[in-house]
Amino acid sequence: MADRGPDLWLAAGRTLVVAGIDITLEALCAETGKTRGSFYHHFTSVQHYRDKLLENWRRKATLDIITAVEQHGRHRAEALNRMATREDHRFERALRGLAIRHADVATIVEDVDSRREDYIARLAREDLQLEPAAAEAVARLGIALFIAGQLRAPDNLQAFNAGAEAWLMAAVTSVPD
Template sequence: MKPPSRFSRADWLALGLAALAEGGPSSLTIEALCRRAGKTKGSFYAHFPALGAFLAALAEHWRESFTLRLMQEADEGEAAGARLIALDKMALSLDFRIEQGMRRLAQLDAGVATICTAVDRERIAYLAGLHGEVGRRPEEALALARIEYAAFVGFQQLDLGLSSQDLHDCYRSFMRLLPRPAAP
């Protein structure tokens, strides 16, 4: 497939997430990205003044696409129980390689680490809110949200020798063990 003649900022960010998923943080050099896009460094610099600016934009793009968008879509459900179920399904549809790559990138870049920390807090707070809405006490809701989120991140980070599908299956099994309200 021939790349578009003019790459937009969104194209560079989508390319960055794909590169991160396939090759990890080492694939996010300006040279590697330009080679992958079939573009010159000038095209890259037209959108980002430096690699650091690109990495910050990439992490924010990940936050918006993999956290805020999911919360907004889940909020379209009526009851909190239905929103929890919808959120679980959306979480299982995410490309775990991008989550893994973003966390490895956070180990190398302080700005990305700050965004990852914010994402972790946003996700846990959102889950705790939903668990609270289904009738759990605040401390129980927060504890359950932390455990659920730790499992989500943990399944992605552990090298269990499992395929991506096997990881999803393990997480799906874990989710069935959690007490969930019935779907409406």
């Protein structure tokens, strides 16, 4: 297997987290088939690695998706829904479990949820012309629905959320001025 640099190690960490295995240097080396020296070529410590793993997820779960959604103009909400529900949610689901016991993970998860909520509220204000309070409520409900789907149906989030999303959109678009 060719060394793919830090990406190989980050993928290994995601695999370990999903499997419920503690991130240790030994576990990472076993998962990658690489040596400790290879690990230290990319990361200064296991804590540095964990920080990079969480930061990588934060970027992918927020900035990368938002950047891609912004390319869809007037169809941003639909694009966001498609992208969000088609992702593999096992890693995020496992992170939410770890957040209960690890403050650093909880901080990152809360930040991701907050960024997502802010973005959805912005879309609701701009695309649906909702007042700020209504947009924030829609965003909170949207995030709550998303998290519920991750926990209850991580392998089929799109189907789990389909009926609820249709109801939410109908309710939002029928809000009187």
